[in-house]
Every structure is written in C-alpha cells, then in structure tokens.
Amino acid sequence: MSTAFDAGNGKITVPDILRRKTNVPSSSTQNSDPGRESGRRKIVCLTAYDYPTARLVDEAGVDIVLVGDSLGMVVLGYENTLPLTMDEMLHHTRAVRRGVRKALLVADMPYGSFHGDRNEAVRNAIRFVKEAGAEAVKVEGGERRMELIAQLVEAEIPVMGHVGLTPQSMHAFGGFRVQGKTVEAADQLLRDARAVEAAGAFSVVLESIPRELATRITSELRIPTIGIGAGPECDGQVLVLHDMIGLSLGHTPKFSRRYANVGEAISHAVTAYAEDVREGRFPSDAESYHLSSEVRERLLAVRRS
Ligand code: KIV
Numbered sequence: 332m333s334t335a336f337d338a339g340n341g342k343i344t345v346p347d348i349l350r351r352k353t354n355v356p357s358s359s360t361q362n363s364d365p366g367r368e369s370g371r372r373k374i375v376c377l378t379a380y381d382y383p384t385a386r387l388v389d390e391a392g393v394d395i396v397l398v399g400d401s402l403g404m405v406v407l408g409y410e411n412t413l414p415l416t417m418d419e420m421l422h423h424t425r426a427v428r429r430g431v432r433k434a435l436l437v438a439d440m441p442y443g444s445f446h447g448d449r450n451e452a453v454r455n456a457i458r459f460v461k462e463a464g465a466e467a468v469k470v471e472g473g474e475r476r477m478e479l480i481a482q483l484v485e486a487e488i489p490v491m492g493h494v495g496l497t498p499q500s501m502h503a504f505g506g507f508r509v510q511g512k513t514v515e516a517a518d519q520l521l522r523d524a525r526a527v528e529a530a531g532a533f534s535v536v537l538e539s540i541p542r543e544l545a546t547r548i549t550s551e552l553r554i555p556t557i558g559i560g561a562g563p564e565c566d567g568q569v570l571v572l573h574d575m576i577g578l579s580l581g582h583t584p585k586f587s588r589r590y591a592n593v594g595e596a597i598s599h600a601v602t603a604y605a606e607d608v609r610e611g612r613f614p615s616d617a618e619s620y621h622l623s624s625e626v627r628e629r630l631l632a633v634r635r636s
Contacts (some may be wrong), residue, residue, distance in 0.1 A: 332550045343394050345467060345489045345533050348374060351394070352555045353566045363522045374534075374567025375576075376557055380423050384572055387429025389487060395557075396431050397469065397491075398424045400439040400499070404581065405573040412498045415441040417455055420465045428599070438465035442499040445470060445479055452479055456488050469536065471497035473523020480530035491587050492527030494520060495561065496539035507584075509560070511540040524548045524556075525546035536569060537561040560586035 353372050376395035379385040380402045388396055402416035402423055424438045439461040445452035455456040459465040459619040469488035470476050480490045493509045504510070511520040520540060529537045534555045537545045542562025549564050558565030570587055577592035605615035621628065 339368050341433050343362075343433060345435065348394065348435060348555060349533055351566060353551060354550055355406060355556075360425075366388060372558055374555055376567055376569035377428070378402075378569070378572045379427050380572075382426045382480045385427040388572065389431045389434050392566070396427060397437045398427050398439060398465070399469075399571065400441045401442075401571045401573075401590040402439075404572060405579050411501055413442045413501070417444050417458065419442060420444075420528075421458060424463035434466050435467065437467045437469050438463060439469045440471075446478075449479060449482060453482055453486055456483050459484065460488060467491055467533070469493055471518070472494050473525040477526045477530040478479050480527060480532055484531035491557075492532040492535035493538065494523040494527060494535060495537050500536075507539075509539045509541070512543045517541075521551070524552060525635045526555055529553050534567075535613060537565060539586075555602040560584060567635055 351371065353371055353373070355557065370463060376392045376397055377388050377393050378397045378399040378401055380398060384398060389602070398420065400412040400415050400420065402420065403409040403491045406423075407415070408420065409415065422442050422557065424436075427437060440452075440459075441454060444455040445572060456468045456474045459468050468483065469491040470480060470483070471493045473492070473494045483490050496504070496507060498507065501507060511517045521544075524535055524537070532554060534557055535552065536557050536559060538558075539560040543566065545556065545558055546560035546564040549566060555566035557567040557569050559569045571579070574583045574587040575590050577589050577594045578597075580594070583589070604613065621627075
C-alpha cells in the first residue's frame with residue numbers, strides 16, 4: 332500500500348491540485364515554479380472501484396482517482412448510495428490503492444460514517460488513510476459540515492468538499508434534482524461552497540447545478556472546483572467511470588458523455604464465447620496443452636497393455 336512522494340516523480344499531491352486553480356492571477360503564484368503555466372491545466376478526475384480500472388485510469392494520466400460512493404450503485408447494485416458501508420468502501424479503496432501510482436487517491440465517506448458522533452467520523456476518515464492508503468477523503472455537504480471538515484484537516488486529512496446535488500441527501504431533496512435554480516437556493520449554494528473553503532477543504536465538487544452558478548462559485552473560490560453537471564467553467568471535471576464507458580446499467584444523466592460502449596463489448600464477447608463452447612469451436616487445439624511425444628507413447632502403451 333505504498334504511495335511515492337518523491338518530488339519530481341510525477342506523483343500528484345494535494346498541493347499540486349491547489350496549484351491548478353485556474354483563475355488565480357499569475358503574479359500570485361511562486362515565480363520559482365517552472366511548471367506554473369502547465370499547472371493551470373484543468374483537473375481531470377474519474378472514479379475507479381477496483382484494481383484493473385484503477386490501473387487503467389491512472390495509466391491514462393488522470394489527476395485524481397475518486398473511489399466514489401457511486402460504487403454502491405454502479406458496482407454493487409444498490410438502488411442508491413445510502414446502504415453502502417465503511418467496510419465495503421475500505422475493501423474497494425484498498426484494491427484501487429494497489430492500482431494507482433501517480434494520481435491523487437480520494438475516498439468518499441459513505442452515508443452514516445460522518446453523520447453521528449464527530450469523533451467516530453474522524454476515526455472513520457483516519458481508517459481510509461491508515462488501512463486503505465487514501466490521500467484525502469470526500470465529504471458531502473456545505474455549511475453543516477464546516478466543523479467536521481476543520482477537524483479532519485486538523486487531523487492531517489485533506490478534504491474534498493461536495494455541494495449541490497449531494498446524492499446522500501436524496502430523501503431531503505425529494506430525489507435527484509438539479510440544485511441552486513432559485514435565487515435563494517443559489518445563495519445557499521454559494522454559502523455552502525464558501526463554508527467548505529473556509530473550513531480548509533483543498534477542492535470542492537459542484538454536482539448538478541446551473542453553469543452560471545458554477546461559474547460564479549469558481550471565480551470566487553481560491554480552491555479548485557471540480558464539476559459534474561456544472562458546466563465547463565469549473566477548474567476540473569469528474570465523471571463516474573462506468574457511465575462514461577457505457578457500463579452502467581441504470582439511467583445516466585445528460586451531462587455524462589459516453590466515450591465507449593464497454594457494456595455492449597462485454598455482451599458481444601460473452602455471446603460469442605457461449606456459441607463457440609456450444610458448437611465445439613472452443614477451445615481449439617492451439618488453445619490446449621500437449622504431452623511430449625515420449626510421454627504420449629508411454630501413456631498409449633500403458634493403455635494397450
Ligand atoms: O460517488 C461519486 O462517484 C461521486 C462523484 C460523482 C463526484 O461523488
């Protein structure tokens with residue numbers, strides 16, 4: 332469960348992500364930083380939930396790998412994210428840790444892991460770092476999470492905030508709806524984003540909010556905003572891997588662009604395999620192991636005698 336922190340080896344750290352804030356005037360960044368201009372590139376974040384997807388996503392060069400609690404829906408088949416447990420999240424975060432070398436690894440705190448006793452919430456976050464190798468945790472919620480975020484930062488755990496459509500609030504919201512569409516709701520979201528920043532988060536996910544509001548939040552905050560259904564002006568973007576590769580079996584939201592159809596590829600492969608087995612076309616002789624001629628002779632001799 333090792334993470335390489337040597338400077339210059341390409342490992343992405345929390346300070347690297349903070350330097351990717353796009354609207355900071357260049358005079359306010361350190362002149363000694365030779366990668367300053369390239370440091371303004373948009374942040375690319377994707378979810379991963381197991382070793383092979385983690386390796387593929389990391390090797391493709393994303394900046395942040397998020398073990399999102401979307402795990403519950405896209406991999407474990409729950410109807411929503413609420414039933415997901417700490418043990419399930421830790422199990423999958425460990426697998427992802429084994430596949431990620433360069434990207435920053437962030438683990439999502441599941442519903443119930445930070446909603447009760449504050450000390451237990453901190454202990455749960457520490458488990459992600461100690462037992463699963465996460466480098467940061469993500470916490471859903473705005474103003475209400477200020478104290479918790481500050482306490483986690485105090486415990487040396489970098490925090491990614493998450494405001495807007497926070498799926499763990501689905502019952503309070505009455506479903507999955509775009510947030511911040513009225514003046515009051517937009518004001519509240521602005522306050523939420525400011526609160527997350529003031530509490531010490533190093534970035535904040537803006538989910539399913541109007542583009543104009545995300546633009547306003549992005550221009551006001553000094554920490555990077557990472558959008559999902561929040562328009563192109565955010566400092567970075569995140570998508571659920573299974574949605575963008577066509578491996579989600581449920582509804583996918585309109586902001587989730589599909590870059591591949593892996594689900595269809597799997598179906599075709601399995602259908603072809605089943606046909607080959609049933610028709611005796613699999614395995615072929617080339618796909619079979621063979622005895623040496625000497626052993627074959629002796630085997631046949633034994634059978635004859
Ligand atoms: O759980 C998740 O995958 C997330 C992202 C969509 C931000 O929270």
